[in-house]
Amino acid sequence: xxxxxxxxxxxxxxxxxxxxxxxxxxxxxxxxxxxxxxxxxxxxxxxxxxxxxxxxxxxxxxxxxxxxxxxxxxxxxxxxxxxxxxxxxxxxxxxxxxxxxxxxxxxxxxxxxxxxxxxxxxxxxxxxxxxxxxxxxxxxxxxxxxxxxxxxxxxxxxxxxxxxxxxxxxxxxxxxxxxxxxxxxxxxxxxxxxxxxxxxxxxxxxxxxxxxxxxxxxxxxxxxxxxxxxxxxxxxxxxxxxxxxxxxxxxxxxxxxxxxxxxxxxxxxxxxxxxxx
Numbered sequence: 001x002x003x004x005x006x007x008x009x010x011x012x013x014x015x016x017x018x019x020x021x022x023x024x025x026x027x028x029x030x031x032x033x034x035x036x037x038x039x040x041x042x043x044x045x046x047x048x049x050x051x052x053x054x055x056x057x058x059x060x061x062x063x064x065x066x067x068x069x070x071x072x073x074x075x076x077x078x079x080x081x082x083x084x085x086x087x088x089x090x091x092x093x094x095x096x097x098x099x100x101x102x103x104x105x106x107x108x109x110x111x112x113x114x115x116x117x118x119x120x121x122x123x124x125x126x127x128x129x130x131x132x133x134x135x136x137x138x139x140x141x142x143x144x145x146x147x148x149x150x151x152x153x154x155x156x157x158x159x160x161x162x163x164x165x166x167x168x169x170x171x172x173x174x175x176x177x178x179x180x181x182x183x184x185x186x187x188x189x190x191x192x193x194x195x196x197x198x199x200x201x202x203x204x205x206x207x208x209x210x211x212x213x214x215x216x217x218x219x220x221x222x223x224x225x226x227x228x229x230x231x232x233x234x235x236x237x238x239x240x241x242x243x244x245x246x247x248x249x250x251x252x253x254x255x256x257x258x259x260x261x262x263x264x265x266x267x268x269x270x271x272x273x274x275x276x277x
Contacts, residue, residue, distance in 0.1 A: 017063035020151055020196050021056035027189025028052050028143050031166040034182035035135060038170050040124045044132040047087055051136040052143050054083045059147055073148050080140045088133050142166060146193075156197035160190050
Protein backbone atom coordinates (compact mmCIF):
# COMPACT_ATOMS: atom_id res chain seq x y z
CA UNK A 1 0.00 0.00 0.00
CA UNK A 2 2.84 2.38 0.88
CA UNK A 3 4.47 1.80 -2.52
CA UNK A 4 1.22 2.60 -4.27
CA UNK A 5 0.88 5.81 -2.32
CA UNK A 6 4.45 6.77 -3.11
CA UNK A 7 3.93 5.97 -6.78
CA UNK A 8 0.78 8.10 -6.96
CA UNK A 9 2.64 10.90 -5.18
CA UNK A 10 5.29 10.81 -7.87
CA UNK A 11 2.92 10.70 -10.82
CA UNK A 12 0.47 13.39 -9.71
CA UNK A 13 2.95 16.30 -9.63
CA UNK A 14 3.80 15.69 -13.28
CA UNK A 15 0.17 16.18 -14.30
CA UNK A 16 -0.60 19.05 -11.93
CA UNK A 17 0.58 21.99 -14.08
CA UNK A 18 -1.18 20.71 -17.19
CA UNK A 19 -4.47 20.00 -15.43
CA UNK A 20 -4.53 23.35 -13.67
CA UNK A 21 -3.69 25.21 -16.89
CA UNK A 22 -6.54 23.36 -18.61
CA UNK A 23 -8.93 24.35 -15.81
CA UNK A 24 -7.90 28.01 -16.00
CA UNK A 25 -8.28 27.90 -19.79
CA UNK A 26 -11.87 26.62 -19.48
CA UNK A 27 -12.68 29.25 -16.86
CA UNK A 28 -11.23 32.18 -18.81
CA UNK A 29 -12.40 31.30 -22.31
CA UNK A 30 -15.78 30.23 -20.95
CA UNK A 31 -16.18 33.59 -19.26
CA UNK A 32 -14.91 35.38 -22.38
CA UNK A 33 -17.76 33.93 -24.44
CA UNK A 34 -20.01 36.41 -22.63
CA UNK A 35 -18.35 39.20 -24.63
CA UNK A 36 -20.26 38.03 -27.71
CA UNK A 37 -22.89 40.68 -28.37
CA UNK A 38 -20.78 43.47 -26.92
CA UNK A 39 -18.50 43.16 -30.00
CA UNK A 40 -19.71 42.32 -33.48
CA UNK A 41 -18.73 38.94 -34.92
CA UNK A 42 -16.49 36.29 -33.36
CA UNK A 43 -13.13 37.11 -34.95
CA UNK A 44 -11.72 38.38 -31.64
CA UNK A 45 -12.22 34.93 -30.08
CA UNK A 46 -9.42 33.29 -32.09
CA UNK A 47 -6.90 35.87 -30.83
CA UNK A 48 -8.16 35.35 -27.28
CA UNK A 49 -7.79 31.58 -27.51
CA UNK A 50 -4.23 31.84 -28.87
CA UNK A 51 -3.25 34.37 -26.19
CA UNK A 52 -4.72 32.54 -23.22
CA UNK A 53 -3.77 29.08 -24.48
CA UNK A 54 -0.20 30.03 -25.37
CA UNK A 55 0.35 31.73 -22.02
CA UNK A 56 -1.01 28.80 -20.00
CA UNK A 57 1.02 26.34 -22.08
CA UNK A 58 4.23 28.15 -21.18
CA UNK A 59 3.30 28.33 -17.49
CA UNK A 60 2.60 24.59 -17.45
CA UNK A 61 5.94 23.85 -19.13
CA UNK A 62 7.86 26.01 -16.65
CA UNK A 63 6.24 24.33 -13.67
CA UNK A 64 6.68 20.85 -15.12
CA UNK A 65 10.46 21.43 -15.34
CA UNK A 66 10.42 22.91 -11.80
CA UNK A 67 11.42 26.43 -12.78
CA UNK A 68 11.95 28.81 -9.82
CA UNK A 69 8.68 30.11 -8.43
CA UNK A 70 9.63 33.75 -8.91
CA UNK A 71 10.49 33.16 -12.56
CA UNK A 72 7.08 31.77 -13.62
CA UNK A 73 4.98 34.99 -13.49
CA UNK A 74 7.84 37.09 -14.90
CA UNK A 75 8.32 34.71 -17.81
CA UNK A 76 4.55 34.63 -18.25
CA UNK A 77 4.38 38.41 -18.55
CA UNK A 78 7.22 38.42 -21.08
CA UNK A 79 5.51 35.63 -23.03
CA UNK A 80 2.26 37.59 -23.06
CA UNK A 81 3.99 40.59 -24.63
CA UNK A 82 5.59 38.38 -27.26
CA UNK A 83 2.32 36.59 -28.00
CA UNK A 84 0.44 39.85 -28.50
CA UNK A 85 3.26 41.18 -30.65
CA UNK A 86 3.22 38.07 -32.84
CA UNK A 87 -0.55 38.21 -33.23
CA UNK A 88 -0.97 41.91 -34.01
CA UNK A 89 2.39 43.46 -34.93
CA UNK A 90 4.54 40.69 -36.35
CA UNK A 91 5.53 42.70 -39.46
CA UNK A 92 7.32 45.37 -37.43
CA UNK A 93 8.68 43.08 -34.68
CA UNK A 94 12.12 41.54 -34.46
CA UNK A 95 11.76 37.84 -35.33
CA UNK A 96 8.04 38.46 -35.36
CA UNK A 97 7.78 38.46 -31.56
CA UNK A 98 10.09 41.09 -30.05
CA UNK A 99 8.71 44.66 -30.09
CA UNK A 100 10.68 47.41 -31.84
CA UNK A 101 10.20 51.15 -32.20
CA UNK A 102 7.92 50.60 -35.18
CA UNK A 103 5.89 48.16 -33.12
CA UNK A 104 5.09 50.84 -30.55
CA UNK A 105 4.05 53.18 -33.35
CA UNK A 106 1.60 50.55 -34.59
CA UNK A 107 0.48 49.97 -31.01
CA UNK A 108 -0.35 53.66 -30.65
CA UNK A 109 -2.47 53.49 -33.80
CA UNK A 110 -4.30 50.40 -32.53
CA UNK A 111 -4.96 52.05 -29.16
CA UNK A 112 -6.37 55.16 -30.89
CA UNK A 113 -8.65 52.92 -32.95
CA UNK A 114 -9.77 51.13 -29.80
CA UNK A 115 -10.56 54.38 -27.98
CA UNK A 116 -12.49 55.80 -30.94
CA UNK A 117 -14.48 52.57 -31.21
CA UNK A 118 -15.44 52.58 -27.53
CA UNK A 119 -16.20 56.30 -27.29
CA UNK A 120 -17.97 56.64 -30.62
CA UNK A 121 -19.94 53.40 -30.69
CA UNK A 122 -22.59 51.50 -28.79
CA UNK A 123 -22.81 47.80 -28.11
CA UNK A 124 -22.24 45.83 -30.19
CA UNK A 125 -19.18 47.81 -31.24
CA UNK A 126 -17.18 47.21 -34.39
CA UNK A 127 -14.78 44.27 -34.32
CA UNK A 128 -11.38 45.66 -35.35
CA UNK A 129 -7.70 45.30 -34.45
CA UNK A 130 -7.97 47.68 -31.51
CA UNK A 131 -10.84 45.80 -29.89
CA UNK A 132 -9.26 42.40 -30.53
CA UNK A 133 -6.04 43.67 -28.93
CA UNK A 134 -7.94 45.03 -25.94
CA UNK A 135 -9.77 41.74 -25.33
CA UNK A 136 -6.64 39.60 -25.84
CA UNK A 137 -4.44 41.75 -23.60
CA UNK A 138 -7.11 41.99 -20.91
CA UNK A 139 -7.75 38.25 -20.90
CA UNK A 140 -4.02 37.53 -20.93
CA UNK A 141 -3.33 39.72 -17.89
CA UNK A 142 -6.36 38.32 -16.09
CA UNK A 143 -5.25 34.77 -16.87
CA UNK A 144 -1.81 35.49 -15.42
CA UNK A 145 -3.46 36.93 -12.30
CA UNK A 146 -5.70 33.86 -11.89
CA UNK A 147 -2.71 31.54 -12.30
CA UNK A 148 -0.70 33.42 -9.66
CA UNK A 149 -3.61 33.38 -7.20
CA UNK A 150 -4.54 29.75 -7.78
CA UNK A 151 -1.06 28.22 -8.00
CA UNK A 152 1.77 30.51 -6.90
CA UNK A 153 -0.04 31.92 -3.87
CA UNK A 154 -2.25 28.84 -3.28
CA UNK A 155 -5.38 31.03 -2.98
CA UNK A 156 -7.68 29.30 -5.48
CA UNK A 157 -10.90 30.75 -4.08
CA UNK A 158 -9.76 34.29 -4.88
CA UNK A 159 -9.06 33.25 -8.48
CA UNK A 160 -12.78 33.71 -9.08
CA UNK A 161 -12.16 37.46 -9.08
CA UNK A 162 -10.61 37.05 -12.52
CA UNK A 163 -13.78 35.51 -13.91
CA UNK A 164 -15.89 38.22 -12.28
CA UNK A 165 -13.71 40.90 -13.91
CA UNK A 166 -14.48 39.40 -17.31
CA UNK A 167 -18.20 38.80 -16.72
CA UNK A 168 -18.95 42.24 -15.30
CA UNK A 169 -18.28 43.99 -18.64
CA UNK A 170 -21.03 42.29 -20.68
CA UNK A 171 -23.27 42.35 -17.60
CA UNK A 172 -23.17 46.16 -17.75
CA UNK A 173 -23.26 46.84 -21.48
CA UNK A 174 -25.42 44.04 -22.94
CA UNK A 175 -29.20 44.10 -22.66
CA UNK A 176 -29.28 40.29 -22.37
CA UNK A 177 -26.37 40.36 -19.90
CA UNK A 178 -23.79 37.57 -19.59
CA UNK A 179 -25.77 34.64 -20.95
CA UNK A 180 -26.29 31.31 -19.23
CA UNK A 181 -23.79 29.33 -21.33
CA UNK A 182 -20.81 31.60 -20.62
CA UNK A 183 -21.78 31.87 -16.96
CA UNK A 184 -22.05 28.11 -16.46
CA UNK A 185 -18.88 27.34 -18.45
CA UNK A 186 -16.86 29.91 -16.52
CA UNK A 187 -18.24 28.55 -13.25
CA UNK A 188 -17.34 25.01 -14.33
CA UNK A 189 -13.75 26.10 -14.92
CA UNK A 190 -13.68 27.75 -11.52
CA UNK A 191 -14.96 24.54 -9.94
CA UNK A 192 -12.17 22.64 -11.69
CA UNK A 193 -9.62 25.09 -10.26
CA UNK A 194 -10.97 24.55 -6.74
CA UNK A 195 -11.00 20.78 -7.17
CA UNK A 196 -7.47 20.60 -8.55
CA UNK A 197 -6.03 22.99 -5.97
CA UNK A 198 -6.07 20.19 -3.38
CA UNK A 199 -3.04 18.70 -5.17
CA UNK A 200 -1.03 21.90 -4.97
CA UNK A 201 1.28 23.49 -2.48
CA UNK A 202 2.45 27.11 -2.74
CA UNK A 203 5.39 27.39 -5.11
CA UNK A 204 8.61 26.90 -3.19
CA UNK A 205 6.98 25.13 -0.24
CA UNK A 206 8.69 22.03 1.04
CA UNK A 207 7.13 18.61 1.31
CA UNK A 208 4.96 16.51 -1.01
CA UNK A 209 1.73 17.80 -2.56
CA UNK A 210 -1.35 17.70 -0.39
CA UNK A 211 -3.07 14.33 -0.67
CA UNK A 212 -6.56 14.04 -2.05
CA UNK A 213 -9.23 13.22 0.50
CA UNK A 214 -12.02 10.86 -0.61
CA UNK A 215 -15.20 12.69 -1.51
CA UNK A 216 -13.64 16.14 -1.32
CA UNK A 217 -14.15 16.93 -5.00
CA UNK A 218 -17.70 15.54 -4.93
CA UNK A 219 -18.61 17.66 -1.93
CA UNK A 220 -17.11 20.73 -3.57
CA UNK A 221 -19.03 20.04 -6.77
CA UNK A 222 -22.33 19.69 -4.91
CA UNK A 223 -21.76 22.86 -2.89
CA UNK A 224 -20.75 24.90 -5.96
CA UNK A 225 -23.64 23.62 -8.06
CA UNK A 226 -26.04 24.38 -5.25
CA UNK A 227 -24.65 27.88 -4.84
CA UNK A 228 -25.03 28.57 -8.57
CA UNK A 229 -28.61 27.28 -8.53
CA UNK A 230 -29.52 29.46 -5.55
CA UNK A 231 -27.86 32.52 -7.11
CA UNK A 232 -29.80 32.12 -10.36
CA UNK A 233 -33.06 31.50 -8.51
CA UNK A 234 -32.71 34.41 -6.10
CA UNK A 235 -31.93 36.80 -8.94
CA UNK A 236 -35.39 36.22 -10.43
CA UNK A 237 -37.09 37.77 -7.40
CA UNK A 238 -34.39 40.21 -6.27
CA UNK A 239 -35.29 43.91 -6.75
CA UNK A 240 -33.19 45.61 -9.40
CA UNK A 241 -33.29 42.81 -11.97
CA UNK A 242 -35.50 42.97 -15.04
CA UNK A 243 -37.61 40.06 -16.28
CA UNK A 244 -35.89 36.73 -16.76
CA UNK A 245 -33.33 34.78 -14.77
CA UNK A 246 -29.84 36.15 -14.32
CA UNK A 247 -27.63 35.83 -16.24
CA UNK A 248 -29.85 34.85 -19.19
CA UNK A 249 -32.56 37.25 -20.26
CA UNK A 250 -31.82 40.13 -17.91
CA UNK A 251 -29.22 42.53 -16.64
CA UNK A 252 -28.66 44.25 -13.31
CA UNK A 253 -30.85 47.35 -13.26
CA UNK A 254 -30.23 49.31 -10.04
CA UNK A 255 -31.93 52.40 -11.51
CA UNK A 256 -35.36 50.78 -11.50
CA UNK A 257 -35.86 51.42 -15.21
CA UNK A 258 -37.98 48.79 -16.93
CA UNK A 259 -37.87 50.11 -20.49
CA UNK A 260 -35.64 47.23 -21.61
CA UNK A 261 -32.77 49.60 -22.38
CA UNK A 262 -29.62 49.53 -20.28
CA UNK A 263 -29.39 52.99 -18.61
CA UNK A 264 -25.59 52.91 -18.87
CA UNK A 265 -25.84 52.56 -22.65
CA UNK A 266 -28.48 55.30 -22.79
CA UNK A 267 -26.29 57.61 -20.71
CA UNK A 268 -23.35 57.06 -23.06
CA UNK A 269 -25.50 57.82 -26.10
CA UNK A 270 -26.80 61.02 -24.48
CA UNK A 271 -23.28 62.20 -23.66
CA UNK A 272 -22.07 61.53 -27.19
CA UNK A 273 -25.05 63.35 -28.69
CA UNK A 274 -24.33 66.40 -26.51
CA UNK A 275 -20.68 66.41 -27.61
CA UNK A 276 -21.67 66.19 -31.25
CA UNK A 277 -23.86 69.31 -31.03
